[in-house]
Amino acid sequence: MTVAKPIITNSAQLTEFTAQTRTRMSDVTKINILVSMGTCGIAAGTTPVLKALEESLAAQNLTGVKITRVGCMGLCHSEPTIEVVDTASGKSVIYGNVKASHAEAIVAAGVHPAEGLKVIERGWYYPEDEENTQDAPQARIVLRNSGRINPEDIQEYIAQSGYQALCKVLLEMSPKQVVAEITDSGLRGRGGGGFPTGRKWSFANAQKPKEKYVICNADEGDPGAFMDRAILEGDPHAVLEAMAIAGFAIGAKNGIVYIRAEYPLAIERLQIAIHQAREMGFLGKNIFGSGFDFDIDLKFGAGAFVCGEETALIASIEGKRGEPTYKPPFPAIAGLWGKPTIVNNVETFANVCAIIRNGAGWFKRIGTTGSPGTKVFALAGKINQVGLIEVPMGTSLREIIYGIGKGIRNGKQFKAVQTGGPSGGCIKRDQLDTTIDYDTLVLLGSMMGSGGMIIMDEDDCMVSVARFFLEFTLDESCGKCTPCRIGNKRLHEMLTKITQGKADMQTLQKLRDLSASIKDTALCGLGQSSPNPVRSTMNQFEDEYLAHILEGKCPAGVCADLVTYSINENCTGCAVCKKRCPVDCIRGEKKSVHVIDAEACIKCGMCLSSCKFNAIDRK
Amino acid sequence: MASDTSTNVTTPTADAPNLLDAFPDKRQALEEYLDSLPLARAAGRKKGFLIQSLHRAQAIFGYLPEEVQVLVAKKLELHLSEVYGVISFYSFFTDKPVGKHKINVCTGTACFVRGADIILQEFARQLKISEGETSEDGMFSLGGLRCVGACSLAPVVMVNEDVEGNVEPPMVKKIIRRCMQEGE
Numbered sequence: 001m002t003v004a005k006p007i008i009t010n011s012a013q014l015t016e017f018t019a020q021t022r023t024r025m026s027d028v029t030k031i032n033i034l035v036s037m038g039t040c041g042i043a044a045g046t047t048p049v050l051k052a053l054e055e056s057l058a059a060q061n062l063t064g065v066k067i068t069r070v071g072c073m074g075l076c077h078s079e080p081t082i083e084v085v086d087t088a089s090g091k092s093v094i095y096g097n098v099k100a101s102h103a104e105a106i107v108a109a110g111v112h113p114a115e116g117l118k119v120i121e122r123g124w125y126y127p128e129d130e131e132n133t134q135d136a137p138q139a140r141i142v143l144r145n146s147g148r149i150n151p152e153d154i155q156e157y158i159a160q161s162g163y164q165a166l167c168k169v170l171l172e173m174s175p176k177q178v179v180a181e182i183t184d185s186g187l188r189g190r191g192g193g194g195f196p197t198g199r200k201w202s203f204a205n206a207q208k209p210k211e212k213y214v215i216c217n218a219d220e221g222d223p224g225a226f227m228d229r230a231i232l233e234g235d236p237h238a239v240l241e242a243m244a245i246a247g248f249a250i251g252a253k254n255g256i257v258y259i260r261a262e263y264p265l266a267i268e269r270l271q272i273a274i275h276q277a278r279e280m281g282f283l284g285k286n287i288f289g290s291g292f293d294f295d296i297d298l299k300f301g302a303g304a305f306v307c308g309e310e311t312a313l314i315a316s317i318e319g320k321r322g323e324p325t326y327k328p329p330f331p332a333i334a335g336l337w338g339k340p341t342i343v344n345n346v347e348t349f350a351n352v353c354a355i356i357r358n359g360a361g362w363f364k365r366i367g368t369t370g371s372p373g374t375k376v377f378a379l380a381g382k383i384n385q386v387g388l389i390e391v392p393m394g395t396s397l398r399e400i401i402y403g404i405g406k407g408i409r410n411g412k413q414f415k416a417v418q419t420g421g422p423s424g425g426c427i428k429r430d431q432l433d434t435t436i437d438y439d440t441l442v443l444l445g446s447m448m449g450s451g452g453m454i455i456m457d458e459d460d461c462m463v464s465v466a467r468f469f470l471e472f473t474l475d476e477s478c479g480k481c482t483p484c485r486i487g488n489k490r491l492h493e494m495l496t497k498i499t500q501g502k503a504d505m506q507t508l509q510k511l512r513d514l515s516a517s518i519k520d521t522a523l524c525g526l527g528q529s530s531p532n533p534v535r536s537t538m539n540q541f542e543d544e545y546l547a548h549i550l551e552g553k554c555p556a557g558v559c560a561d562l563v564t565y566s567i568n569e570n571c572t573g574c575a576v577c578k579k580r581c582p583v584d585c586i587r588g589e590k591k592s593v594h595v596i597d598a599e600a601c602i603k604c605g606m607c608l609s610s611c612k613f614n615a616i617d618r619k
Numbered sequence: 620m621a622s623d624t625s626t627n628v629t630t631p632t633a634d635a636p637n638l639l640d641a642f643p644d645k646r647q648a649l650e651e652y653l654d655s656l657p658l659a660r661a662a663g664r665k666k667g668f669l670i671q672s673l674h675r676a677q678a679i680f681g682y683l684p685e686e687v688q689v690l691v692a693k694k695l696e697l698h699l700s701e702v703y704g705v706i707s708f709y710s711f712f713t714d715k716p717v718g719k720h721k722i723n724v725c726t727g728t729a730c731f732v733r734g735a736d737i738i739l740q741e742f743a744r745q746l747k748i749s750e751g752e753t754s755e756d757g758m759f760s761l762g763g764l765r766c767v768g769a770c771s772l773a774p775v776v777m778v779n780e781d782v783e784g785n786v787e788p789p790m791v792k793k794i795i796r797r798c799m800q801e802g803e
Contacts, residue, residue, distance in 0.1 A: 079771065381773075
């Protein structure tokens with residue numbers, strides 16, 4: 001649909017344009033078929049499904065039916081996913097694990113569930129658009145548009161009240177009022193630290209220099225976290241609009257999105273969005289005739305986790321090695337090129353427009369007093385329903401893991417949930433009823449982090465998990481300060497010794513002492529929080545550490561040096577394990593008990609998981 | 620590897636041809652890009668264009684040998700040491716040629732708890748190279764990759780540009796064989 005560029009210089013014109021856009025869309029479209037085209041969906045095979053849907057639509061010669069490519073719906077466990085919406089009533093049906101062969105039935109069925117397909121119940125509501133009449137556990141503010149609109153078409157964003165917040169801010173509010181509104185909302189930084197966003201803005205607002213910067217931190221580096229990617233792929237305009245609002249609030253003309261080069265699809269959609277916003281006059285000179293100029297550039301990361309730290313990120317934009325600097329001065333005082341700069345995370349920005357549209361009071365009604373609003377989590381690991389979820393702050397871990405995530409895979413026992421990535425910690429079974437917000441997670445020795453939530457079961461060794469995160473930190477430490485560069489190396493060595501059964505009780509004490517020193521003395525947030533996974537697992541799972549040290553055993557059977565595999569007399573000689581063994585170390589005649597060559601065994605556990613007769617022992 | 624400073628710059632020798640001379644069209648593409656940057660307006664801030672220039676250069680040449688670094692340094696009026704410092708800092712950049720087939724095992728947490736380390740070991744064993752190396756025949760590069768955000772498919776392996784999900788050790792051999800067939 002091509003439309004001549006409107007000239008919008010006041011709010012009435014924007015409101016009228018929004019209404020026109022909505023009417024035009026609902027006139028044409030009676031049934032809207034939303035196809036999830038995020039990175040995850042595409043990897044799971046959405047593209048052939050899309051093609052089949054388009055062919056079916058053409059073959060059935062239906063009018064008023066439209067196929068829309070949307071971002072992530074958050075239903076990673078059932079990709080490819082499709083939602084069929086009746087635009088008049090809003091009634092919809094969501095299908096999961098769709099194949100190309102289902103296309104014809106889906107197109108023919110409309111909003112009545114097609115037979116024989118996996119239908120998924122919508123587990124969320126949209127606080128901005130509807131009441132939570134069905135007691136849905138999820139509330140989508142940040143993900144409001146993701147999975148509902150075509151991120152490559154600005155008109156669809158406008159139809160969802162897009163750019164109205166920017167219009168309101170520019171024409172009806174002063175910068176100080178904007179800062180006050182965000183401060184009043186209680187919005188806290190969603191990148192992990194939880195610093196009050198309004199306060200950050202107020203610091204930058206108070207600075208004299210005319211040249212200031214707004215930076216969006218999209219260098220999502222936590223292993224196992226993909227919230228920001230999904231937001232940028234699903235609703236890029238929400239972030240751009242919020243950046244312009246931030247620019248007005250602090251008096252900046254320049255915005256920069258610093259994004260990982262590993263996110264090609266998010267980059268492409270951002271580029272399209274910036275281009276379209278410029279064409280519509282929502283970015284550029286004299287926006288809405290207000291005299292306010294603002295434009296946004298993209299800068300690419302190059303694979304350095306430390307660049308998620310704001311001073312390192314700024315160094316990287318300046319073309320330097322991404323090494324953090326001492327604070328103060330804080331970036332809000334002297335940031336990019338020495339000018340006042342605010343750095344906010346993608347998800348933080350994605351809340352801003354909704355707060356401006358609905359007011360701080362509305363926002364505060366969701367979540368908890370200390371942490372208003374929602375949080376997006378990437379739920380992954382040993383859980384039945386991996387997905388991207390958005391829940392009000394104050395939701396319990398039990399609700400997330402057993403309610404939304406539908407429990408642990410393969411009927412195993414839950415052991416721990418890891419939050420906060422390499423800077424966070426593990427939370428145990430008896431703490432499952434904790435309601436999550438910034439402060440409760442810190443009390444448990446973990447942290448909110450950016451929102452990765454990895455579920456672990458009885459087969460995960462917590463010493464190995466701590467070692468895994470240390471390995472990551474070691475790899476990603478910039479090397480500038482000694483505690484992080486050398487201290488973490490020593491921590492890693494000690495953990496390795498424990499997993500090899502070569503450590504003694506002194507090692508445990510040394511681990512504690514060194515962890516405390518690193519926490520106190522490292523230069524930046526990455527270094528200071530790097531011992532967290534060690535501290536947290538030592539506090540919560542001391543028995544596992546002791547089993548490694550005192551008994552030479554890995555209770556979960558993960559640490560290769562401490563386990564051996566053997567075959568017992570239950571073996572029927574079916575030879576399945578022999579076939580699946582990647583190193584061919586299992587011998588035996590058909591229908592007789594097989595033997596594992598312990599020398600050659602790489603302890604991958606393939607035999608154990610493939611045996612149907614309980615014939616493999618792991619000790 | 621952010622902290623890795625041990626990598627040596629590959630010095631062009633008689634048997635390693637100078638890439639700029641060997642591929643004049645690629646040289647031209649890079650020069651055109653560098654000349655298109657608004658450097659004149661960025662007095663004192665030219666370094667801000669360094670990382671994007673290296674991204675472009677690596678996209679053109681596949682890797683960043685010394686002669687390419689020299690060209691970028693000259694155009695942006697930087698010291699070669701500053702350019703190399705950035706290349707050695709960021710794991711995305713490499714000054715060594717990479718294999719025809721790039722196998723990258725995701726090392727994110729979700730993949731880790733579902734056995735990515737075993738998959739990586741298996742690739743290393745079969746290809747007879749370690750993580751971060753390229754096979755002698757130049758066919759395969761093996762590496763770890765930071766989370767690609769396809770956690771529902773864990774463990775995940777990126778085979779060139781494609782995501783291979785739910786990988787188990789027996790699939791490793793098949794993936795390698797498939798790459799070799801494509802390579803013929």
